[in-house]
Amino acid sequence: MSVAAWALPYWTRGQAGRETPPELFRVLYFGWLAAFTLKVLGASWDVSWHFKWLRDDLAPPHLLNSVGTVIVVALTIIHVYTGYGVDRTAQRLIQWGTGTFLIAVPLDLINHRVNGLDITSWSPSHMLLYIGTFFMLAGVIRGWFTGAPPGRVRTLVLGGLFVFMFENVWFPAQHQEYGVFGIRAWDAGKPEAEPILLQFAADQMGRAIDREMVVRFALPVPDQVYPLYAAMAAMIVLVFARAMIGKMFAATAVAGAYVAYRTLIWPLLAVADFPRSAVPAFLIAGALAIDLAFLIRNPVVRALAGSLVATLVVDQVLRVQNAWAASPPLISPVTMAIGGAGLAALWLAGEWFLTRYRLRARNADPALSRTPG
Template structure:
């Protein structure tokens, strides 16, 4: 063991020199750095998945196992950020700044979130300001890592697979707050069945914070704390624009579908694991795969502006209709009027048009795949 540690140190120490971002990075070092990012994000995703289920069962605890698992990933993130900033290896200036800003925002958000819980007690919604800072910090962090890999990785199968994996992490981070409603649906079902998933101490704490008795209205407010419009509109805009970027940057025919399907498969696999461990389950967002497939097909349209306008209409219709099918056959958060989804389509059109300009302006389209505009 000591010999192995010594060999690693002997290999790594010569690289520990101060340098500017964008310096030439040896191939073996580049791979190790980004393998580190994949490990860090994997730990953070596992911790986050367990965390949201944990909070629907137990009263919050700073040292809860999901928080500790997430923290291990955060430690690796901080270490990698220091390496990139000090040595300049593995990133250009833009990627370095995005990673810096993202990590700094996340680290600032952590104590703010702890203070928020100390002052306000149980933070009932995933959409609170302190929680959103955590997601925003992680968002910029992953943006920097995606750019660093996109700009520095040599063409080939490994480049495509890692880029796809990074977009899965990005998609998970963006979609994470919407899981509150997905868990909330099952929380209400469990209450109505007379078998609440939350422990009595959590129900009492939430009721006291709301100033209500422990009744169905309290459970609904705890389980679905934001307007019903948030979930489908967020799916039509925030989730879909991530998949637009995924398709354009990965540059493979069904790239968006692969990213969304990987995320959904992951959620499906942890579903029985949580159930066996007696943790709350959630409504898995299968409808996102249909939206992703619609995005992939939209990229058959060669003109960027036409693609964005036509694609936003088709994608919104697909998301709305498949979500309704899922609601009827399986489970989903409450639905809204189809007319309201027109706002989601308009929002997606604006985001998609801006995205097409951004991808072209900053040369972020894959140039080896099939989706380069004519």
């Protein structure tokens, strides 16, 4: 039987939440895994590409990412039209996320036409891309969480989706991780960026090609952004991963998988003569602190104690990594107290959200083991 002959009977208009045949459900979500895999590979290559070459709309990383985006759009259309594989909330999250991403693409192109290079990952048009992907992934995670049958495959796919979510949230922080290597290369007299890229960046800044220009090019945001983002944005994603996957070392596995991926592509980029980056291995330590915090049964105590320990661990292990290997510039421990307070607020809100919308795995929290998941 051809693919078209198999799929055609399912192409009927329906409301979100309609009963989905198991085989169709698996095909749809394995399609999402394929789409996000292509997007992550393209994005990883893209950030390294932009530290070496002048921007090009049709650069190979953009084309690879675009193949993943085409699959995303196709899957979104299927979910919205047929109602298969999603409830109403998941459908809306996917729909709005994909729509935001597609709106952000031309806005980003216009931004580059008007403002030039705009290499920073933290620019408004780039942030729209991450936000769109965030909601898209949130919808896919919810759809799989609520619709997949219990078992090993359910756990593994949910873990994989959270790795993609973690990668998307952490993506803008890679700018600083590539930046520190860019500065090292300049100081060693072997700049990684091509002369045309350095000249373009210098012209934008209105100055000569010198070390100060390279530093502004490589580290365009305040030093406080990187560790605070690690303590708050990265850790809260891992809190949700631990609660929804429901396995003891789920957060550590998600962070570990991401760090392993970054470690594996590091030599591939180096062999191809593309810029390398500081791999954020310290995030695994923060993830382990979160996993251990889930041994505490009271959600308020868990959030407060977990935030304190996770922030301290992230700060200290980041300092060890900075001394032994490489990391973006460090900051005063006092500043990290702000990150800890921010994480505590996010974690407390997350505990309420997970319970309110019944998003905990059955075994994620012994005190709430009767909550459907």
